[in-house]
Amino acid sequence: MKRIGLxxxxxxxxxxxxxxxxxxxxxxxxxxxxxxxxxxxxxxRYGLDMVTTAAAEAVRAELNxxxxxxxxxxxxxxxxxxxxxxxxAITGRAVWTELAQQLGHTVQLAxxxxxxxxxxxxxxGVRAGLNxxxxxxxxxxxxxxxxxxxxxxxxxxxxIIAFALILPLxxxxxxxxxxxxxxxxxxxxxxxxxxxxxxxxxAMAQVSSTPYYAFSRTKGLSEAATFWRHGLRNIAVPVLxxxxxxxxxxxxxxxxxxxxxxxPGIGHALIHALFGRDVPMIQGVVLxxxxxxxxxxxxxxxxxxxxxxxxxxx
Amino acid sequence: MTSLAVFxxxxxxxxxxxxxxxxxxxxxGSGPAGERLLSxxxxxxxxxxxxxxxxxxxxxxxxxxxxVNADDEGQPxxxxxxxxxxxxxxxxxHFTLLPGVxxxxxxxxxxxxxxxxxxxxxxxxxxxxxxxxxxITGSGNELIIQLTRPYSLLPALLAHSSTQMLAPxxxxxxxxxxxxxxxxxxxxxxxxxxxxxxxxxxxYWRGPVPAVTxxxxxxxxxxxxxxxxxxxxxxxxxxxxxxxxTERLARETPERLVSxxxxxxxxxxxxxxxxxxxxxxxxxxxxxxxxxxxxxxxxLRDATLAASQLMPPTIADWHDATLPAxxxxxxxxxxxxxxxxxQPAADGILVRDGQRFALELRVPSNRPExxxxxxxxxxxxxxxxxxxxxxxxxDGDIPLLHHEGTLELALGARNYATLNDPGxxxxxxxxxxxxxxxxxxxxxTQVAQALxxxxxxxxxxxxxxxxxxxxxELQRGLPVIPIAWYRQxxxxxxxxxxxxxxxxxxxxxxxxxxxxxxxxxx
Numbered sequence: 162m163k164r165i166g167l168x169x170x171x172x173x174x175x176x177x178x179x180x181x182x183x184x185x186x187x188x189x190x191x192x193x194x195x196x197x198x199x200x201x202x203x204x205x206r207y208g209l210d211m212v213t214t215a216a217a218e219a220v221r222a223e224l225n226x227x228x229x230x231x232x233x234x235x236x237x238x239x240x241x242x243x244x245x246x247x248x249x250a251i252t253g254r255a256v257w258t259e260l261a262q263q264l265g266h267t268v269q270l271a272x273x274x275x276x277x278x279x280x281x282x283x284x285x286g287v288r289a290g291l292n293x294x295x296x297x298x299x300x301x302x303x304x305x306x307x308x309x310x311x312x313x314x315x316x317x318x319x320x321i322i323a324f325a326l327i328l329p330l331x332x333x334x335x336x337x338x339x340x341x342x343x344x345x346x347x348x349x350x351x352x353x354x355x356x357x358x359x360x361x362x363x364a365m366a367q368v369s370s371t372p373y374y375a376f377s378r379t380k381g382l383s384e385a386a387t388f389w390r391h392g393l394r395n396i397a398v399p400v401l402x403x404x405x406x407x408x409x410x411x412x413x414x415x416x417x418x419x420x421x422x423x424x425p426g427i428g429h430a431l432i433h434a435l436f437g438r439d440v441p442m443i444q445g446v447v448l449x450x451x452x453x454x455x456x457x458x459x460x461x462x463x464x465x466x467x468x469x470x471x472x473x474x475x
Numbered sequence: 476m477t478s479l480a481v482f483x484x485x486x487x488x489x490x491x492x493x494x495x496x497x498x499x500x501x502x503x504g505s506g507p508a509g510e511r512l513l514s515x516x517x518x519x520x521x522x523x524x525x526x527x528x529x530x531x532x533x534x535x536x537x538x539x540x541x542x543v544n545a546d547d548e549g550q551p552x553x554x555x556x557x558x559x560x561x562x563x564x565x566x567x568x569h570f571t572l573l574p575g576v577x578x579x580x581x582x583x584x585x586x587x588x589x590x591x592x593x594x595x596x597x598x599x600x601x602x603x604x605x606x607x608x609x610x611i612t613g614s615g616n617e618l619i620i621q622l623t624r625p626y627s628l629l630p631a632l633l634a635h636s637s638t639q640m641l642a643p644x645x646x647x648x649x650x651x652x653x654x655x656x657x658x659x660x661x662x663x664x665x666x667x668x669x670x671x672x673x674x675x676x677x678x679y680w681r682g683p684v685p686a687v688t689x690x691x692x693x694x695x696x697x698x699x700x701x702x703x704x705x706x707x708x709x710x711x712x713x714x715x716x717x718x719x720x721t722e723r724l725a726r727e728t729p730e731r732l733v734s735x736x737x738x739x740x741x742x743x744x745x746x747x748x749x750x751x752x753x754x755x756x757x758x759x760x761x762x763x764x765x766x767x768x769x770x771x772x773x774x775l776r777d778a779t780l781a782a783s784q785l786m787p788p789t790i791a792d793w794h795d796a797t798l799p800a801x802x803x804x805x806x807x808x809x810x811x812x813x814x815x816x817x818q819p820a821a822d823g824i825l826v827r828d829g830q831r832f833a834l835e836l837r838v839p840s841n842r843p844e845x846x847x848x849x850x851x852x853x854x855x856x857x858x859x860x861x862x863x864x865x866x867x868x869x870d871g872d873i874p875l876l877h878h879e880g881t882l883e884l885a886l887g888a889r890n891y892a893t894l895n896d897p898g899x900x901x902x903x904x905x906x907x908x909x910x911x912x913x914x915x916x917x918x919x920t921q922v923a924q925a926l927x928x929x930x931x932x933x934x935x936x937x938x939x940x941x942x943x944x945x946x947x948e949l950q951r952g953l954p955v956i957p958i959a960w961y962r963q964x965x966x967x968x969x970x971x972x973x974x975x976x977x978x979x980x981x982x983x984x985x986x987x988x989x990x991x992x993x994x995x996x997x
Binding site: 195196197199200201204206207208209210212213215216217219220251252253254262318321322325326329332333334335336337338420421423425429433 | 522605671693912
């Protein structure tokens with residue numbers, strides 16, 4: 162329990178520093194971007210055809226965009242301490258309201274992608290690990306290299322062509338119809354499962370060559386019983402630890418995939434906020450994403466502690 | 476037991492998961508038993524409920540209406556106002572509202588509320604913010620708009636989506652919009668900003684009952700995704716197709732494609748006060764260097780879109796077929812520039828008084844074809860000795876640099892139907908030395924005077940004369956150089972018929988659609 166408490170305290174401190182650090186860095190990066198913010202926001206609000214100097218100046222006055230940088234940063238910090246992320250410069254809705262709505266869609270997509278990635282990579286990796294150097298192992302290596310080398314955007318397009326145009330099994334994009342989650346989740350899952358299958362394979366190969374694994378067979382346990390009792394838990398620890406490091410891939414993928422598949426999540430919102438120079442939304446999304454990484458890492462650490470008794474006694 | 480057998484259960488898991496993803500996630504979207512749902516996809520996102528921001532999505536989906544409608548050329552037609560008249564001194568307009576029009580919540584539209592909505596719109600960015608309006612009042616079925624000077628374009632402005640009529644219950648006490656409750660055939664039943672919305676036939680709709688009684692709208696930002704949705708037949712109507720998707724559809728299933736030329740033109744904006752461009756012969760030389768046919772054929776995939784003048788023939792009021800067409804003649808261009816004292820240097824770039832003919836071309840990134848058109852122009856202008864440096868930048872750069880007076884050249888895709896009547900947009904762009912999307916430091920006064928006279932109001936015959944004069948002067952003076960027109964395309968599924976495109980892009984015309992088959996709801 163003491164170790165769990167220490168872990169949570171460390172992660173909480175990390176989260177606090179990250180929140181302040183990331184939002185400050187983001188603030189200065191956005192200020193350094195070329196172009197006039199008021200014109201960008203006016204273009205996103207009213208459409209480029211309706212952007213005039215008068216409209217841009219009205220936006221500048223309404224959003225107080227002439228405020229000196231340090232004063233604006235001060236306002237942002239004070240608001241952050243009150244858990245107030247402000248109001249979207251484009252839509253006028255509270256950033257928290259927007260994020261709450263979008264985060265649900267992104268979590269749905271991410272959970273489906275991770276579940277699908279595990280469902281694909283775990284059986285294949287275990288089989289390859291039980292017979293290292295076999296045909297499946299070689300094919301898996303080639304497949305993993307290929308899938309990892311294809312950018313998610315291209316992979317998504319290929320999957321749409323395959324599963325929406327050639328074999329009309331799933332909708333091409335959107336979020337309203339049945340099965341719309343399938344293709345974006347599969348695109349992310351294939352990218353994730355490529356290295357994951359290799360990790361599972363290596364872990365399985367390593368575990369299956371240990372004396373305790375050989376002894377469990379010698380004492381008469383079946384192959385399945387040996388795996389479930391002595392293999393699964395040992396494989397799970399490195400796989401989970403690796404998944405934590407892959408969260409960044411997942412976030413990067415979500416940004417691209419949500420835009421391609423018109424999935425109304427947080428990645429899609431980030432792209433739009435960046436194009437529209439919607440500073441409160443960008444800062445809110447970046448904050449939520451970075452805190453999400455800390456939270457996910459904390460969860461993975463906790464699960465690893467629960468799975469691996471050796472860790473708890475260190 | 477083999478290792479495969481160990482994972483027999485995992486295979487079931489995979490199958491179950493796939494089945495869940497395929498079937499269980501997302502809504503079916505189907506309506507009540509027997510009701511068919513029309514699926515519409517387009518580029519534009521309903522990011523806000525405010526008419527000034529996303530109002531055009533609500534008018535296109537026929538949720539909200541405006542006092543005035545517009546025909547295919549942008550000319551005013553009765554909308555929620557059945558008729559209107561100008562006072563004798565031409566400083567006030569009286570609009571008569573249709574009697575008994577009900578919003579989707581059952582409340583009745585009256586003059587007092589219409590005046591409140593328009594006053595609210597006037598205080599925000601939008602069509603009315605720049606109009607010479609002194610006061611808007613209303614009572615009963617009457618609405619009165621008082622002006623500071625005669626202004627005949629007022630009805631066209633009242634057809635703009637930022638002036639759409641929403642019910643009193645749509646607004647919060649602070650004037651913000653909390654719900655879109657309109658008067659159109661379809662009532663908004665659900666919205667997921669910025670991606671989708673669903674509508675159903677309003678029980679208070681006063682017109683004929685349309686065949687389509689329920690529809691959903693999905694905003695798809697990426698052109699590739701829209702093309703794939705059109706190809707897969709996932710949506711019944713897919714708007715805003717790019718040139719490649721349009722070309723493929725026209726080749727493979729032409730019966731599913733609907734196209735219309737829109738009053739949007741790719742123009743080369745320029746600083747007519749720049750030392751190298753101040754002489755009209757220099758601007759004519761640039762125009763003569765442009766190979767519009769090849770740009771239209773290779774980039775926009777339609778050679779008929781090469782702009783012979785500013786407006787396409789479909790905007791008949793603003794297209795003069797008797798004008799000599801803009802064309803390509805590099806030899807004439809070189810001769811004109813030589814007349815102006817430009818001589819080629821060793822690298823082929825023209826030089827005069829030690830100054831090279833080199834200009835910076837700003838290109839916004841909002842339309843994927845524009846940087847490609849810019850690259851073609853760069854090469855075509857280099858052939859006559861003009862060096863162009865392309866700067867691809869933010870969408871708002873052009874009005875900003877225009878305003879600051881630092882713009883040399885810019886490429887834009889100007890929509891002359893922004894305020895429905897092209898005359899209203901032209902008045903913004905070419906009056907008083909120019910506007911943010913039009914002329915810059917252009918000293919010509921005839922066009923400004925003609926536009927002012929048109930805006931103030933003239934009889935139809937005189938109006939036609941003035942329009943012809945404006946179009947002719949723009950062609951002769953070239954304060955902006957037209958490059959290509961635009962065609963918008965719509966992919967229609969095999970389930971529906973009767974689809975058409977509104978060149979003014981005010982409506983998706985869902986109420987005119989018919990179901991072709993008797994298939995059950997999807």
